[in-house]
Amino acid sequence: MARNVGGAQKRRKEEGADYKPSADPKDGKDTKDIKPKSDDAPVMTRKTKQVLLLAALCLAPYFYQLLTVELQEGVKRSIFINLLMSIGGYFLTVRLIPVASKYLLRKNMFGYDINKKGSEAGTLKVPESLGLVTGIVFLAVAIVFQPIFFTPDHAWLPEYNAGLMCICFMLFLGFVDDVLDLPWRVKLVLPSIAALPLLMVYAGHTTILIPKPMQGLVGTSLLELGWIYKLYMGLLVVFCTNSVNILAGVNGLEVGQTLVIACAVLSFNVMRMGKQYLYVETPEDILRQEAHCFSIFLMQPLVAACLGLLVYNWYPSSVFVGDTFTYFAGMALAVVGILGHFSETLLVFFLPQVINFLYSTPQLFKIVYCPRHRLPSFDPKTKLLTGSNDMNLVNLFLRTFGRCTEQTLCIRLLLFQALCCVICFVLHKLLEGWYK
Numbered sequence: 423m424a425r426n427v428g429g430a431q432k433r434r435k436e437e438g439a440d441y442k443p444s445a446d447p448k449d450g451k452d453t454k455d456i457k458p459k460s461d462d463a464p465v466m467t468r469k470t471k472q473v474l475l476l477a478a479l480c481l482a483p484y485f486y487q488l489l490t491v492e493l494q495e496g497v498k499r500s501i502f503i504n505l506l507m508s509i510g511g512y513f514l515t516v517r518l519i520p521v522a523s524k525y526l527l528r529k530n531m532f533g534y535d536i537n538k539k540g541s542e543a544g545t546l547k548v549p550e551s552l553g554l555v556t557g558i559v560f561l562a563v564a565i566v567f568q569p570i571f572f573t574p575d576h577a578w579l580p581e582y583n584a585g586l587m588c589i590c591f592m593l594f595l596g597f598v599d600d601v602l603d604l605p606w607r608v609k610l611v612l613p614s615i616a617a618l619p620l621l622m623v624y625a626g627h628t629t630i631l632i633p634k635p636m637q638g639l640v641g642t643s644l645l646e647l648g649w650i651y652k653l654y655m656g657l658l659v660v661f662c663t664n665s666v667n668i669l670a671g672v673n674g675l676e677v678g679q680t681l682v683i684a685c686a687v688l689s690f691n692v693m694r695m696g697k698q699y700l701y702v703e704t705p706e707d708i709l710r711q712e713a714h715c716f717s718i719f720l721m722q723p724l725v726a727a728c729l730g731l732l733v734y735n736w737y738p739s740s741v742f743v744g745d746t747f748t749y750f751a752g753m754a755l756a757v758v759g760i761l762g763h764f765s766e767t768l769l770v771f772f773l774p775q776v777i778n779f780l781y782s783t784p785q786l787f788k789i790v791y792c793p794r795h796r797l798p799s800f801d802p803k804t805k806l807l808t809g810s811n812d813m814n815l816v817n818l819f820l821r822t823f824g825r826c827t828e829q830t831l832c833i834r835l836l837l838f839q840a841l842c843c844v845i846c847f848v849l850h851k852l853l854e855g856w857y858k
Contacts, residue, residue: 537798
């Protein structure tokens, strides 16, 4: 059984699937090498300095707000306890990934980096599906933290557990996809199945707030959607999980975009918990505050686990994250957007993924020829990537801004991701009080 699984993995990578980057020891500057203890263990390089710099840039707005926004003492204490546990999750992820990589290689779960094809780095076997470690650490932190904030009769406890169940379910299905290499039509169904626990237990409102300029036309400020709202929730889960998976194929891009979005969500949560937005005087205010607390308690462990994975996945990557990570990360973001009641804001944070999906639609639905993989071409002499005519954001950036190294391309895409998040906050401030 293990040999068949490994064979499927090897064939999938050799045929040119959208596999993720591998490590090139010659390119690894300012890295800490971890020497393998046996022939089965890969050569792992830690890009700690680069990742900590990225973390400082992404988390600076959140920490500033966390220290300056006035919150209830009990809430702030719970957030800091969750933060300390998340930091522990980061170190645990960093320690477990080399161990898991060794066992994955033994089972022939590895790939070759197509963005380094023709160079020595393109011949290295890179362990696949390391998103499994990230997901397990995330779930462990979230579950252990549960009794610290939630009492057995807490109103949010069923939805909290349902959210964790959906994330766990999606992590499992993502790993199944990495092993079996499922077709796209099946990948669209998987998130819908994984979202069932959340949809079944969801007890929140199914109404939407009509924008003020349109309330006169509709005749009401609130519109009850009923089952249509739950259908929207299911579609949001499908989009979030698959959109992270589609915008991929560059060292650190999948984890990096998740990190940027999660940090933006954290900043938004703290901002909405400030007294200028929330007075905690009515039952509705209390529910809103708990919704944002719920989001923070899941996003902090997600950020920490992503940073631990990015230490090895940043260019030159020593591991591949696999569909295991992209499905897990997309589901985690969708869960907090739905249960935190800010799905519209979440979609603006996902603007690069929305653009990439819309631009890729002709190829994804076979209107235009879609190759097995849609990655740029690599020049082994110059080590530069050249954009192909394939319709995705990665190639569009290369065609627009010119050839560049893989690391530069990833940084450009992450800067665009961060810019879209900043635009979301600006729009939120400009439209506040007028739009809703």
